[in-house]
Amino acid sequence: MSNSSSITQFLLLAFTDTRDLQLLHFWLFLGIYLAALLGNGLIITTIACDQHLHTPMYFFLLNLSILDLCCISTTVPKSMANSLWDTRSISYIGCAAQLFSFAFLAIAEYCLLTVMSYDRYVAICKPLHYGTLLGSRACVHMAAAAWAGGFLNALLHTANTFSLPLCKGNALDQFFCEIPQILKLSCSDFYLRELWLMVVSAFLAFMCFVFIVVSYVQILRAVLRIPSEQGRHKAFSTCLPHLAVVSLYVSTAMFAHLKPPSISSPSLDLVVSVLYSVVPPAVNPLIYSMRNQELKDALRKLIS
Numbered sequence: 001m002s003n004s005s006s007i008t009q010f011l012l013l014a015f016t017d018t019r020d021l022q023l024l025h026f027w028l029f030l031g032i033y034l035a036a037l038l039g040n041g042l043i044i045t046t047i048a049c050d051q052h053l054h055t056p057m058y059f060f061l062l063n064l065s066i067l068d069l070c071c072i073s074t075t076v077p078k079s080m081a082n083s084l085w086d087t088r089s090i091s092y093i094g095c096a097a098q099l100f101s102f103a104f105l106a107i108a109e110y111c112l113l114t115v116m117s118y119d120r121y122v123a124i125c126k127p128l129h130y131g132t133l134l135g136s137r138a139c140v141h142m143a144a145a146a147w148a149g150g151f152l153n154a155l156l157h158t159a160n161t162f163s164l165p166l167c168k169g170n171a172l173d174q175f176f177c178e179i180p181q182i183l184k185l186s187c188s189d190f191y192l193r194e195l196w197l198m199v200v201s202a203f204l205a206f207m208c209f210v211f212i213v214v215s216y217v218q219i220l221r222a223v224l225r226i227p228s229e230q231g232r233h234k235a236f237s238t239c240l241p242h243l244a245v246v247s248l249y250v251s252t253a254m255f256a257h258l259k260p261p262s263i264s265s266p267s268l269d270l271v272v273s274v275l276y277s278v279v280p281p282a283v284n285p286l287i288y289s290m291r292n293q294e295l296k297d298a299l300r301k302l303i304s
Contacts, residue, residue, distance in 0.1 A: 007092055007170050008091065008092055009089045009091050009092060009095075009170065010089070010090050010091075010092065010095045010171070010177065011088045011089060011090075011171040011172065012078075012079070012082060012088050012089075012090055012172055012174065012176065012177075013088070013173050013174050013175050013270065014082070014088050015175065015270070019086065022084075022086060023083070023084070025079075025080075025083045026084045029079060029083070032072075032076070032278060032279075033073075033076045033077070033080070035282050036068065036072045036282040036285075037069065039289075040065040040066075040068050040281065040285050042285065042289075042302075043061065043062070043065045043288065043289070044062060044065050044066060045302065046295065046298050046299050047059075047061065047062045047065075048062070049302060050301070050302065052298065053298055056130075056139045057119055057120075057123065058295075059139050059143070060115060060139070060143065063112055063146070063147075064116070064284065067109045068109070068281035070101075071102065071106060071277070071281055072277070072278060072281040072282070074101040074102045074105065074176075075102060075175070075277055075278070076278060078094075078176065079175045079176065082175075090177065095182075096158060096162050096177070098176055098177045099157075099161065099162075099177040099178065099182070101154075102177075102178075103153065103157050103179070104150045104151050104153075104154035104155075105150065106150070106253070107149065107150035107153045107154060108147050108149065108150025108151070110150075110205060110208065110249070111145070111146035111149045111208070113212070113245065113249065114146075114208040114211055114212055115142045115143070115146055116242055117212040117216065117242065117246070118211075118215060119134060120215070120216075120219060120239050121215040121219055122134055124219050124222050124223060124239070125218050125219060125222045157179055157197060157198075157201070160197055161179050161183070162182075164182075164183070164187070165186065166182070166186055166187070168184065168185045168187075169185060170185070172185075173269060174273060175273070176277070178273065179198070181269075202254075205254070209250060212246055216243060219235075219239055222235075223235045223239070237292060241288045241292065245280065245284055245287055245288075248275070248276075248279070248280055249276060249280050252272055252275040252276035253276040255272055
């Protein structure tokens, strides 16, 4: 039996024990990581440099790219290093820092996606009030609230999780430090307080999800009333990428944290965690740039 005071490191889940496959995992994650760095870096640079993109929608997209860039940097480099050096270890402090950073950035991103749905709702359903409801000060306050909400939630979850006595070893069935995996190591009954905190967080996340769904129902009704086909196309081109990002992120994250234990397995947990922690930061720039003509034009101008 061990407890949390005697644990100095955790053992992360190795993708494979075969050396060639470990190197394949390293190169695969390296390619995804570089794609995320390049894509999000281009979006950040383009929006920052082009005055025409200094609008609420692109301000929130800038924040999303920063969050994506930081989020993938908290998990993927450590996993790559472990595969390259054929090790599984992460220090106790390193695990706590990784858990806090990932939870902070992931929750802040979800809050920001909720804010972005409100931005699209106002732009399409209340265009005459757009400048009033989404002025520069309001945008800064909403973005700051998203970051602050992520920080406070992550602080509560991290402090609560790492205050639990851990009696079931130090091996995690995940390639990064994740709350559900650490709860599996805790002594019986002690983990219930963290579960209650997760239930409260899940309820708040569900309320955000309802807000996003209601916003897009109103947007869809408004778009279908637009008389010109060009107007409908422009409205869909700004909304569909956001809806795609929200759908991928929310569905995989909720499945990872709320699925019943009866269908849980290391391989399934691994696949789902990759889908919500690694894939979105890499594909978000592609999703937004493919459907957004203004962003593509600004990007061409920046490159040329």
